[in-house]
Amino acid sequence: MIKLGVPEALGAAPLPRRLAVITAARLVLLSIALALVGAFYLRGKFAHDSFTLRTAIWAFGASFGVAGVCAVFLRAGSQLERIANVQLVADQLIWTVIAYLTGGVASGATSFYGLSCLVGASLTGMRGATVAALAGGVSYGTLVLALERHWLSPPPDQPPSLLTGDELTFYVLLNLLVLTVVPLLAGTLAERLRWTGGELEAATERAAQAERMAALGRLSAGLAHEIRNPLGSIAGSIQLLRTAAGLSAEDRQLCEIVQRETNRLNDLVTDMVDLARPKSPMRTNVDVARIAREVVELASKSGRAVSDVDVRYQGVDSLTVWADGAQLRQLIWNLLRNAVQASSPGDTAVVAVERSGEVAQLRVSDRGAGIDEAAKERLFDAFFTTRSQGTGMGLAVVKRIADDHGFTIQVESDRGRGATFRVTLGPADPASAAPKA
Numbered sequence: 001m002i003k004l005g006v007p008e009a010l011g012a013a014p015l016p017r018r019l020a021v022i023t024a025a026r027l028v029l030l031s032i033a034l035a036l037v038g039a040f041y042l043r044g045k046f047a048h049d050s051f052t053l054r055t056a057i058w059a060f061g062a063s064f065g066v067a068g069v070c071a072v073f074l075r076a077g078s079q080l081e082r083i084a085n086v087q088l089v090a091d092q093l094i095w096t097v098i099a100y101l102t103g104g105v106a107s108g109a110t111s112f113y114g115l116s117c118l119v120g121a122s123l124t125g126m127r128g129a130t131v132a133a134l135a136g137g138v139s140y141g142t143l144v145l146a147l148e149r150h151w152l153s154p155p156p157d158q159p160p161s162l163l164t165g166d167e168l169t170f171y172v173l174l175n176l177l178v179l180t181v182v183p184l185l186a187g188t189l190a191e192r193l194r195w196t197g198g199e200l201e202a203a204t205e206r207a208a209q210a211e212r213m214a215a216l217g218r219l220s221a222g223l224a225h226e227i228r229n230p231l232g233s234i235a236g237s238i239q240l241l242r243t244a245a246g247l248s249a250e251d252r253q254l255c256e257i258v259q260r261e262t263n264r265l266n267d268l269v270t271d272m273v274d275l276a277r278p279k280s281p282m283r284t285n286v287d288v289a290r291i292a293r294e295v296v297e298l299a300s301k302s303g304r305a306v307s308d309v310d311v312r313y314q315g316v317d318s319l320t321v322w323a324d325g326a327q328l329r330q331l332i333w334n335l336l337r338n339a340v341q342a343s344s345p346g347d348t349a350v351v352a353v354e355r356s357g358e359v360a361q362l363r364v365s366d367r368g369a370g371i372d373e374a375a376k377e378r379l380f381d382a383f384f385t386t387r388s389q390g391t392g393m394g395l396a397v398v399k400r401i402a403d404d405h406g407f408t409i410q411v412e413s414d415r416g417r418g419a420t421f422r423v424t425l426g427p428a429d430p431a432s433a434a435p436k437a
Helices: 015-042 051-076 082-101 108-124 124-147 165-242 249-276 288-299 327-344 394-405
Strands: 001-004 284-287 310-315 320-323 348-357 361-368 408-413 420-428
Touching: 015 051, 015 082, 015 108, 015 320, 051 082, 082 108, 082 124, 108 124, 108 165, 124 165, 124 284, 165 249, 284 327, 288 310, 288 320, 288 327, 288 348, 288 361, 320 327, 320 420, 327 348, 327 394, 327 420, 394 408, 394 420
Parallel strands: 310 348
Antiparallel strands: 001 408, 284 320, 348 361, 361 420, 408 420
């Protein structure tokens, strides 16, 4: 199901790209860290059998291995969020080992916990920041508890770090504050940036759509007049010809074909004009149920609804909404025309007007071939169609009218089981929507 009419937040850069950048940066930083440890070793800063040196090498090597394995899975393109979480947890464990080797509870390396929270926020927003914060908090808390209970001894090649109770409390509270504030700020900022990026992308798309509509308007302005004049002449001539005496059954059938194709061309021109030169809604209290019945009655006397598709109305007898009556009629007509075109011989197309709580809803459904997921994403784009003879403008007009009115559209469809278009028309009691005198 897709919903239209309300902008949705969109991510800025795709997660695979962000994760690839972070993984590459992690591999580079770990390589630098290993090089620095090797340089200290070669310069004799540590004894050859130094516990600190061996542990640091093992820690960075393990982290390097985890990053390499994650890079392999990243290349496969699956379980991306899980890969991100594994790397965040691994990072916090490595920082805990480094903190243990560089001063324990009071180590300045604990500031790297906040860095991992920032990385998590950049990857998956608040979720990533939370995972990093929890992993850092558990790791640091375990280190503090292990050292204080003497389950873990300080590095044997370093002098013991003696902290008073107040100092220990200070460092613990400081790091807990970092692991609380940084994820909240980073996660909130990341979600805000993601939403802003989505708004910008949506605005860019609307600007491009407006430019396309402007180009179409310039084209349709010249075509509408040139096409409608001969269409009117053809339609009038065919009407006169059909009343002439002596026409055979075959001649009358040919006249009906010409009449039907003339009406189709007229609908095409109407869609072009409506799409390219939209008018602001002139809203009043209108009976959507009455309009829907009139559209069904008109549709049942034209096109395929006369011969092989049954068109029906269901729902309430009367329901008032706050809308432009002419544009609402056009919206229902286009949806019903789309349903008839999607139907097979013998199928039924249904137009229903219902009251759902305090909201009025319009429903147009068919039993045609249905709409696949790929087509749903572009269903309301101008000039996009899934039929060989479609123009892709009827539903674009529907979306434009819905957007202008603030309606929302839901499309429900399974391949081979037809489609249902649900339009939420706003309050069923338009008194709250109408401007006060």
